Amino acid sequence: DAKTTQPTSMDCAEGRAANLPCNHSTISGNEYVYWYRQIHSQGPQYIIHGLKNNETNEMASLIITEDRKSSTLILPHATLRDTAVYYCIVRRLGGSNYKLTFGKGTLLTVNP
């Protein structure tokens, strides 16, 4: 699976949009971009995933650049409960490898 690079930490004001970047310059055409988050020692929580089109759900939006080498997770109105470590993960479609490989992620701190 392609390697991802994320900033170690970010801050965001409550009520503002949080934009979390991820670089995956070696991504191949059959790899998805996934985002999970982990709120202080809880189990990782699925947020959103996409292949090449932008995606939106009730939690967030995922913007993938046209060349697919980077993406941005957007939390439109961050709340204090969104403080967590956010993981960007690239996973290959097909094959036999379905595990999630977590990196260090980005610690997002939402401030009041």
Added chain:
Amino acid sequence: EPEVTQTPSHQVTQMGQEVILRCVPISNHLYFYWYRQILGQKVEFLVSFYNNEISEKSEIFDDQFSVERPDGSNFTLKIRSTKLEDSAMYFCASSALRGASYEQYFGPGTRLTVT
């Protein structure tokens, strides 16, 4: 909303003892996983399980570890002879189908402390 549950939430055991961590995956899911997270470190994959057999395992998942689906609802991780370095949070996950386009749902974890 359906969720993965895990018991116990915290397990304390002495080195060399056997422990069994239990998980109840989401009811219509077919693929099951165990991950662990040592304090302050990354979440690490241990094993995936489908159709009553292991489909993939990591280097961490040695002969001291085993998994089982003893009935239609539970999924267990057994550590035969615990070591101090097995102290970690253990997370169970499940997914409806296998493949990169299917998300995994995680339980709240079991904190294992080996003394």
